[in-house]
Amino acid sequence: MWTSLGxxxxxxxxxxxxxxxxxGRKEESAALRGLLARNRLVSVTxxxxxxxxxxxxxVVLPMPMxxxxxxxxxxxxxxxxxxxxxxxxxxxxTLSGGAPGGEAMGVAGVLRRLAAAPTLxxxxxVDPVQPECVGIVQQALMAVPSLxxxxxxxxxxxxxxxxxxxxxxxxxxxxxxxxxPAVDLFVDRVRTTVGDFPVDSAxxxxxxxxxxxxxGVPLAIELAAEQTAHFTLSELAKRLKEHQSWxxxxxxxxxxxxxxxxxxxxxxxxxxxxxxxxxxxxxxxxGWFTEGTAVLMCGGEGVDPALIPGCLARLTAMGVLDCxxxxxxxxxxxxxxxxxxxxxxxxxxxxAGEFPVAxxxxxxxxxxxxxxxxxxxxxxxxxxxxxxxxxxxxxxxxTMRYAVExxxxxxxxxxTVVNLWFLWAVYGRxxxxxxxxxxxxxxxxxxxxxxxxxxxxAAWLTAGSDxxxxxxxxxxxxxxxxxxxxxxAVGRIAHVQGLLAMDDRDAEGAAGHFQEAAxxxxxxxxxxxxxxxxxxALALAQSGFAPAAAKRSARLACAQxxxxxxxxxxxxxxxxxxxxxxxLGRSGRAWRRAQRALATLHGEAYNPDIxxxxxxxxxxxxxxxxxxxxxxxMPLPTPVRA
Numbered sequence: 001m002w003t004s005l006g007x008x009x010x011x012x013x014x015x016x017x018x019x020x021x022x023x024g025r026k027e028e029s030a031a032l033r034g035l036l037a038r039n040r041l042v043s044v045t046x047x048x049x050x051x052x053x054x055x056x057x058x059v060v061l062p063m064p065m066x067x068x069x070x071x072x073x074x075x076x077x078x079x080x081x082x083x084x085x086x087x088x089x090x091x092x093x094t095l096s097g098g099a100p101g102g103e104a105m106g107v108a109g110v111l112r113r114l115a116a117a118p119t120l121x122x123x124x125x126v127d128p129v130q131p132e133c134v135g136i137v138q139q140a141l142m143a144v145p146s147l148x149x150x151x152x153x154x155x156x157x158x159x160x161x162x163x164x165x166x167x168x169x170x171x172x173x174x175x176x177x178x179x180x181p182a183v184d185l186f187v188d189r190v191r192t193t194v195g196d197f198p199v200d201s202a203x204x205x206x207x208x209x210x211x212x213x214x215x216g217v218p219l220a221i222e223l224a225a226e227q228t229a230h231f232t233l234s235e236l237a238k239r240l241k242e243h244q245s246w247x248x249x250x251x252x253x254x255x256x257x258x259x260x261x262x263x264x265x266x267x268x269x270x271x272x273x274x275x276x277x278x279x280x281x282x283x284x285x286x287g288w289f290t291e292g293t294a295v296l297m298c299g300g301e302g303v304d305p306a307l308i309p310g311c312l313a314r315l316t317a318m319g320v321l322d323c324x325x326x327x328x329x330x331x332x333x334x335x336x337x338x339x340x341x342x343x344x345x346x347x348x349x350x351x352a353g354e355f356p357v358a359x360x361x362x363x364x365x366x367x368x369x370x371x372x373x374x375x376x377x378x379x380x381x382x383x384x385x386x387x388x389x390x391x392x393x394x395x396x397x398x399t400m401r402y403a404v405e406x407x408x409x410x411x412x413x414x415x416t417v418v419n420l421w422f423l424w425a426v427y428g429r430x431x432x433x434x435x436x437x438x439x440x441x442x443x444x445x446x447x448x449x450x451x452x453x454x455x456x457x458a459a460w461l462t463a464g465s466d467x468x469x470x471x472x473x474x475x476x477x478x479x480x481x482x483x484x485x486x487x488x489a490v491g492r493i494a495h496v497q498g499l500l501a502m503d504d505r506d507a508e509g510a511a512g513h514f515q516e517a518a519x520x521x522x523x524x525x526x527x528x529x530x531x532x533x534x535x536x537a538l539a540l541a542q543s544g545f546a547p548a549a550a551k552r553s554a555r556l557a558c559a560q561x562x563x564x565x566x567x568x569x570x571x572x573x574x575x576x577x578x579x580x581x582x583x584l585g586r587s588g589r590a591w592r593r594a595q596r597a598l599a600t601l602h603g604e605a606y607n608p609d610i611x612x613x614x615x616x617x618x619x620x621x622x623x624x625x626x627x628x629x630x631x632x633x634m635p636l637p638t639p640v641r642a
Contacts, residue, residue, distance in 0.1 A: 022058045023188055024170045024181025025051070032059045032165055036120075036150065037067060039163045040141055043151040046167035047319025047338060048263040049219025052152040053124050055167060060122060060150060068120040068148060075124040087129040088136060107136075111143045118146040127153045127270055134159065154267060155317040169216035172208065179204065182211035182221060189225030206233035213240035214247075215339050220260050223247035245343045264344040267318055276348065277303050278311040279320060279337075283345025284358040287394035288334045297361050301354075359402050360409070366392060366399045367412055370419040374526050377422050380565015389423045396420075400436045410443040411450055418453045418527050424461055425529075426568060434461040452480035452489040453527055460496045467500050491520030492528045498537060507544045514538035524564070532560035532569035539576035543583060550580035571597055575614055582621055591621045 022029065032055065035042045044052045053075070060071065074094050076087065092105045095113040105113075114121065121140065126133040134157050137149050141161070151157060156164045170182035179187070186207050190197045197203070210233065214220035226249050227236055240247075248259035257263055268276060281298040282289070289297075291309055299305035312335055315321045322336045337345065349355050369392045376385035389396075396416070403413035417424075417436045424433025437458040444451055455477035462470040474493055481489035498513030517534035524530075535557035542550035557573035560566070574597035581590035598614045620626065 022054065023185045025055055025058075028055060028165065028167060029059055032056070035163050035165060036060070036148065039161070040147065041137065041149045041151075041157075041159060041162045042165065043153065043156050043162055044165050044167055045153060045156050045317075045319075047169070047217070047341075048154065048267050049217045049257065049260070049340075050167050050169055050319070051218040052167055054218070056122065056124065056150055056152050060120060067118070069117040070119040071122065072114070072119055073122040073124060076126050076129055084132065087123075087126065087132045091136070107139065110136075111140060114140060114147055115144045119144075119148070121147060121149045123149065123151045125152060127155075127266075130155075130157065133157065154270075154319050155314075170211075170218060170221070172211045172216045180208065180211065182216040182218075183207050185218060186211055186221050186225055189222050190228050193226050194228055203233055206237045209237040210240055213237065213339070214244055217338075217340070219257055219263055220244065220247060220340065223249050223260060243343065244340060245347075260340050261344060264340050267320060267341075268344065268348075270318070271315075274303055274307060275311055275314060277352075278308060279315060279341070279345045280349040280352060281354065281358055282335075283337060283342045283349055284355070284362050284398075285337070285395055286342070286398050288336045288391060289395075290332050290334055293365055294335070296365055297358065301357075356408075359399075359406075362395060363399050363403065363409055363412055363416075366396050367416045370396075370416040374419040374422075378524065378526055378530075378564070380567070382422070382565075382567050386423060386427060389420055400440075404436075404439045404443070407443060410440050411445075411448060414440045414444060414450050414454050418450060418457055421457050421460075421528055422568075424457075430461040430464060434458055437461070446480070447483070449484045449486065452477055452484050452486050455480060456489055456493045456496060457528065459493075460499070463496055463499045463503065467503055470496065470500060488521050488525035488528060491517045491531075491534070494520060495529060495534050495537065498534075498541065502541060507541045511538055511541040511546075514541060523560075530560070530564060530566050530569055532557050532564065532566050533572065535560065536569045536573035536576055539573060539580070543576055543579045547580040547583040550576055551584075554580065567600070571600055571610055574600075575610065575617070578614075578617060582617065587621050587624075591618060594618045594621070 032042070032044065036059070044056050046052050072094060074087070074091050076090070088107065088110065092110055095110060096105060121137075123133060123137070130153060133151065133153075137151070137157060138159060140147055141149065156162060170180070170185060172180050172182045178184075183204065187197050190207075210224050211221060214224060224236060224240060224244075224247060227247065231239065245259075245261040245264070248261075250258060268279070271279065278294070278298045281303075282294055285293070285297065291312060294312055295305045295308050298308050298311075312321060312323075312333075316323045316335065320337065320341045322338060323333055346355075349358060369388060373385045373389045376382070376388065400413055400417065402408060403410050414437070417433060417440065420433070424430055437454050441451060441454050441458065444454070455473050459470040459473035459477060462473060474496060477489065477493050481493060494513045495517035498510040498517065501507075501510035501513055514534050514537045518531045518538060521528070521531045521534065535553050539550045539553035539557060542553055554573045554577035558570055558577075561570035561573060574593060578590045578593035578597060581587075581593060594614050594617050598611060598618070601611050601614075
C-alpha cells in the first residue's frame with residue numbers, strides 16, 4: 001500500500017523528486033537500509049535542501065517486503081505554523097484513503113489501521129509539526145510492535161530508541177579517480193535541462209566552482225543547473241560567488257523548494273524570536289567562530305547572553321550552523337553559518353536596522369584577535385599566532401572593507417592591520433596587507449600615532465615589488481615617527497632602508513641600516529620585527545663582505561631570538577651563520593648548520609623562500625660552488641599561501 005499527500009506524478013517526470021536519479025549517496029543509502037533493517041525508528045536529518053526526502057524515498061521503495069507489508073507515507077505540505085492535531089488529521093485522512101470523515105478516526109483508529117499488517121510509516125518533512133510528531137510516533141511504537149517509522153526532518157525527534165542518519169551536503173572535492181559527487185549531480189541536471197554538457201576541463205572547472213559556491217547542497221545545485229539555460233557556466237559561477245539566494249525554479253514539488261531563499265526561510269519560520277535574532281546577528285561573521293565570539297556579537301538588546309550557547313546548539317541541530325567535531329570535546333567548538341543561511345540572516349539583520357551595530361562588534365572582535373595574535377607572535381608562539389589570524393581572514397577582510405567604505409573607526413581598523421604585520425610580511429600576503437594600509441592611511445588624522453606605524457609597514461610590504469614606492473612611503477613615515485617619539489617606528493624605518501639597500505646591492509650600506517634598527521627598536525616592542533631580526537639581517541648583509549663579523553652578529557641574533565622565542569629571526573640568523581662559514585672556507589660546519597636550520601622548518605608554515613635558500617646553500621656547499629645571500633628579509637610581492 002502506498003498512500004501520499006500531494007501528487008508528484010502530475011509534474012513532468014524529469015522534475016519530480018521521486019523520479020530523479022540518486023547521485024553521490026551510495027554510502028548513505030546503504031547506511032539507511034541497514035538502519036531500517038535493524039531498528040524500529042529511524043530519522044534522516046540535515047539542512048534544508050540537502051536531499052533527505054529524496055534519499056528516504058529512493059531507499060524505502062525497493063526495500064524487501066519481508067520487513068513490512070504496508071508502506072504509509074505522510075508528507076507534510078501544510079503551513080509552517082500548524083494547528084494542534086494537524087498531523088494526526090493528515091495521517092487519519094491518508095489511512096482512510098481520503099474517505100469522507102476519515103480524518104476524524106482519532107488516535108485509536110489510526111493505531112488500529114497501523115496494526116493491521118507489518119507497516120513502515122514514512123513521515124516526511126515534519127518540521128512544522130515536530131512536537132506533535134514526537135507524541136504520535138511514541139504512542140504508535142508502544143502500541144504497535146510490528147510498526148517501523150521513518151522520519152525526515154531538519155532535526156531529530158529526540159526519542160530514546162531513535163537512530164539518526166545525519167545527511168551532509170555532497171562533497172565538492174575530487175576523489176582522485178573521478179569527479180566530485182556534487183559535480184556529477186550538476187552535470188546530470190544540466191543534461192536534463194539543456195540536453196548536453198561539454199566535458200572539457202574549463203567547463204568542469206566552472207562546474208566545480210558552482211558546486212563549491214553553493215557548498216554542495218543538492219537543492220541549490222539543481223536550481224543552479226536550471227540556470228544554465230540562461231547563463232554560461234562562467235557567468236553563473238561568478239554570480240553565485242557573489243550571491244546565491246536568487247536561485248529559483250517553478251518545478252520542485254514543494255513550494256518551499258522553489259527557491260533557495262524559500263527553503264532557508266522555511267527553517268527561519270520554525271525558529272522562535274530569540275533564535276531569529278541570534279541567526280541574524282551572527283550572519284555578519286563570514287568564517288568560523290567560537291561560542292565566546294557569538295556571545296560578543298549577539299548578547300544584549302533583547303538576547304540574554306546565557307541563552308546564546310543553547311541557541312547555537314539548536315541552530316546546529318536545524319542545519320543552519322556547521323559544527324564539526326563532538327560537543328564537549330577537548331577543543332572549543334567552532335561554528336560556521338552555511339552560505340545560504342548567512343545571506344538570509346544578513347537580509348534580516350539589515351531589515352532590523354542592526355547592521356551598523358553588528359559591524360562595530362565585529363571590528364571589536366577582529367581588533368581583539370589581532371592583539372592576541374601579535375602577543376602570541378612576540379612571545380614565541382608564532383605558529384599559533386598565524387593559525388589564529390588565518391582563521392579570521394574572512395572576517396578581517398569584511399571588517400577592513402567596511403571600515404574603508406563607511407569611514408567607520410578607521411583608526412581601530414588600522415591598528416588591527418598593523419598588529420597583524422607578520423601575517424602580511426612573513427606569510428606571503430604582502431599585497432593584501434599593503435592594500436588595506438594604502439586605503440586606510442589617507443582616512444586617518446596625519447598626527448595620529450598609528451600613522452607612522454602604518455607608513456613604515458606599508459613601505460616594508462612595498463619594498464619587494466616597488467622599491468621607489470617604498471622609499472617614498474619612508475620619507476613620509478620618518479617625520480611622523482619622530483614627532484610621535486616612536487623609537488620602534490624609527491628603528492623599523494631603518495630596517496626597511498636596509499632592505500632597499502640590499503636590493504640595490506649595497507651590502508655595507510644595508511649593514512649600517514640594520515645595525516641602527518637593532519640598536520633603536522626597544523626589545524619587546526609590538527607591531528613589527530624584533531631587534532633580533534634586524535641583527536639576523538645585519539649578519540646576512542655582512543656575510544658578503546665581512547664573514548667573521550657576520551658570525552658574531554648571527555650569534556647575538558640567535559641569543560636574542562632564543563630569549564624571546566623568535567623562531568623567524570632564529571632561522572634567518574642560522575642561515576646567515578652557515579653562509580658566513582661557507583665564505584670562510586668551513587664547508588663542513590656550514591653544511592651542518594644549514595641542515596639543522598632546515599630541520600627546524602619541518603612542520604612549520606614559514607615563508608618558503610628561506611627553505612629554498614637553505615637548500616640552495618646546501619647544494620652550493622656540496623658542489624664546492626660559491627654562494628651569496630639569496631633571501632633578502634623582505635616580504636614577497638605576491639601571495640605564496642592559499
